[in-house]
Amino acid sequence: MFKAELKSDTLKGLVNIISTLIDEVKFSISSEGITLKAVDAAHVAMIEMFVDKGAFTSFEADSVELGLDLDKVKGVLKLASSGDLISMEQDDVHGRLIFKVGNITRRMNLVDTSSMSDPKVPQLSLTANMTVCVDELQKGIRAADTISDHITLRAAPDFFDLSCEGDTDSVSLRIDKANMPMLDTPSEVRSMFPLDYFSNIVKATPSGTMINIALDSDYPTKLNFSLADGSVKVDYLLAPRIESD
């Protein structure tokens, strides 16, 4: 059994994040909320998201797994204005989820989840930890465009920077420690990442969000942030591209 109602903006926020990696996702539902785990087909990035029942205006559920096609959910979101409520109710008999937005009823076939594995999110202890406003990362990504397919994140004791090196041109965005909520690293570390993955997750994160970044040299980076006043927690892990000399 699953029956819940939430603001369209909240649902939109989490669908935007998840759909940077995959089109079909398994909602693992319990009486406490919903857990979503996703890894992209190339196994370059991984998301783990927990949506607390506090993110919903009403929430009733037993333990159940629902597979959803995110493109269809985006279609439902287009029917809602900002501030509208969307209700969802499982129709166990027909294997559907029933969405209601105002006087519209949308019956959506569930996707088979039997072939969807639960990716294991590795525990990593990384040297550098910092907090950056996503707007700065979004600005850095716009600057990186057309320069290269990769972006380098670097943390030093007194600054953090994003940089891109092309064959002839380069660009960098630097934030001094004084302008950051938090920056903690004993030494300089840097890793290079695929620009498209980094760009997709950064663009999908709402303006104003503070992102915690854990970074090391030639290690995955871990991005961690909250949405919907803390009731949605997102962990994003992105594998590095090892630089050759």
Next chain:
Amino acid sequence: MFKAELKSDTLKGLVNIISTLIDEVKFSISSEGITLKAVDAAHVAMIEMFVDKGAFTSFEADSVELGLDLDKVKGVLKLASSGDLISMEQDDVHGRLIFKVGNITRRMNLVDTSSMSDPKVPQLSLTANMTVCVDELQKGIRAADTISDHITLRAAPDFFDLSCEGDTDSVSLRIDKANMPMLDTPSEVRSMFPLDYFSNIVKATPSGTMINIALDSDYPTKLNFSLADGSVKVDYLLAPRIESD
């Protein structure tokens, strides 16, 4: 002889409606106003429109027929801002219509009307009659998108609904009688229509317009509404797609 002036918004409104069906149209002009009749090439839908001389800021005409290419008229409309006046004057010598918008003069060749027949609008007596705000229909069309190529209109004594059934998914928009200006049917009736035609006419109708709908089971539906404070009357007839069991 034909010489008239009207607000660009009025001309735009009627061109938008007519061009959902055809590109070239015959304006049948009399001293009382202009009549336009159009049927699409596949004979699925038909429009009859009467534009009273009261829709114009000035209007002088004898009986005359003018054939116009609506894409060219749309080009003239792009030169006008909302609230601008557009004047039209027949140039009988050169077979042209001369549009003036501010200090721009646009001379447009008329289209030969000899091959344009006058479609006969059939008289239909349909069981259900109701009035719906076009905004609700527009919302229903957005919801129907990607579900199916057809849309079903249904009227019952206490509600009206639009619905779309796909192979696995479905969507419906329901309006209770209490929320409608008028709903009158002794029994439930329903017909299915091609979504693209229904969508085109509904999207071309200005937001806020009240549409009178006449409906029966497996019969054409008749949409009837006014524009420009009642000085433009539109009748739209759409053939059903007969459902097979």
Next chain:
Amino acid sequence: MFKAELKSDTLKGLVNIISTLIDEVKFSISSEGITLKAVDAAHVAMIEMFVDKGAFTSFEADSVELGLDLDKVKGVLKLASSGDLISMEQDDVHGRLIFKVGNITRRMNLVDTSSMSDPKVPQLSLTANMTVCVDELQKGIRAADTISDHITLRAAPDFFDLSCEGDTDSVSLRIDKANMPMLDTPSEVRSMFPLDYFSNIVKATPSGTMINIALDSDYPTKLNFSLADGSVKVDYLLAPRIESD
């Protein structure tokens, strides 16, 4: 040596103008400002622009020539909001120009200028001289669209007009002398020009700009205007298309 800072809007304005003709341009820099000359590949139009050091918020330079790829400069402009300052500094060692916008540093390879010739702007004495607000020309271009590939400029003692003649249709925009800041011609003159060139320069000129036009019969036309409160001067010369009878 070249080091300067200016408002992003000023840089954007002059890049928009120059890039109507060419993608790569030579900045000829002196202690007084920057001169840009450009002729398109087909030698139909020519621009000469002088950017006085007064257009910059700071300006230090010796005589130097820098070749720039305007598409890359447009990329830098996208990183700046209206009102932002952009600094540029020559990196002579690496043959680069270093742009800074806020906390972003963009290093851009210079283009080889050895093959870029300095077009000679011919001195012309033309019969008709007038001043027109670019908004009127922009309106005329919108009207000309789809009618023909050419546009005719005509000046008479008491009016100026733009017109386009197609096979069946035509359009014209007329401005009476009373509505023009200046119109001076002893006789009627007219020349026809390629619409795409005329359209590109007119669209790239900021709304509200007053353009001085010099015109003669079957001669090039000369457009002359200022940007950035007079600190940027633009001369644009466009060859006529000689009309055959």
